Amino acid sequence: MKDPEFNQLKNRFILALIISLIIVIPLALIFINKFSFKSAQLVKSLNNKENLFVFVTKEDCSSCKKVKEILDNHQVKYYILNEKDQEEYQKILHYFSLNIDKINLPMLIYVEDGQMYANIDSINDEKTITDFLQTYKLENR
DSSP states (O other): OOOHHHHHHHHHHHHHHHHHHHHHHHHHHHHHHHHHHHHHHHHHHHHTTOOEEEEEEOTTOHHHHHHHHHHHHTTOOEEEEETTSHHHHHHHHHHTTOOGGGOOSSEEEEEETTEEEEEEESOOOHHHHHHHHHHTOOSOO
């Protein structure tokens, strides 16, 4: 029973499926690499015992957005640890021995020789951030 319409429909479906896979798979890989690259860079820096800042944030936090603007205005190099990336978020906070349930965002962490040296949380004013950055100013930015 070879109905020409059925075969034509089947061939179109297969072609559409192949085209969809050709488009979706590379986009998925780009998306995955984009997020894993950022966290991989942070982990690499921690393993290399570098001095750095880590900004702990979440998407729907208005205070977090203000702190990010302040950090950008100070032209400080920092890594972003976002709550939406739960697995990485939990791993890194555990690495710093921080209790996830007791964190108040936004938080800024200063890491020295790969270990958390100091942090401030519940940041709500520019002076607090500026003082923290000046206290732990990093070289070679």
